[in-house]
Amino acid sequence: MLGIGLQRILGRSAAAPAAPPSMFSMVMPTLASTAINSMQTRSYRPHTPPMLSFKNTGRSVPVRGLSASFAYFQLKEILNESKVRxxxxxxxxxxxxxxxxxxxxxQADWRKYLEFVKEQVVLAKDLDKRSRIQYANYKHL
Structure with missing residues (x-):
């Protein structure tokens, strides 16, 4: 039910029956296109122009069988890698x-630190592997 002020803006009277949408869709302004409604619904505006303007553009993940959760986590991983959020x-x-x-x-310092930690983990695993081999080779002595 629309308020009286909004009905006047849209050019409708309270007693008029609703017309089929195909007949007056171009003549009558829609609720979303009115000035009042556009001021109330505007919440997010990016500072950069949208790069992908098509409706169905983006990454998609196939859902096979009943594995919707697996597809969801795949899509979540893709979004994390591409830093969409x-x-x-x-x-x-x-x-x-x-x-x-x-x-x-x-961010650059954190990446350098993570690379350093990865190198240290590789060295620690290599040392552990060498010590196991030496222990196995010289266990009988």
Whole structure:
């Protein structure tokens, strides 16, 4: 049920019967296109133009049988790898230059630290493997 003020904006009277949608779809403004409604529904506007404007563009994951949860986690992994959520979050506000520089430097330092940790893990596994081989070879002595 529409309010009286909104009915006047849309050009409808309370007693008029509803017309079929195909007859007046181009003449009558829709509820979403009115100025009042567009001001109320506007919540998110990215600072950059949308790169993919097609409706069905993006990554898709096939669901085979009853494995919807497996497909969901595959899609979640794809979105994490391509950093979709981070891109949307960083497009919501303007980031000052020094804040962006600091964030990028922290991310680079974290990547270097993770690479160092991976190297140390490889060295530790190699040392463990060598010590097991030596223990097996010299166990009888």
């Amino acid at each position: 981070e891109t949307v979050r960083f497009n919501e506000w303007h980031e000052r230059k020094h804040d962006k520089k600091r964030r990028k430097r922290k």
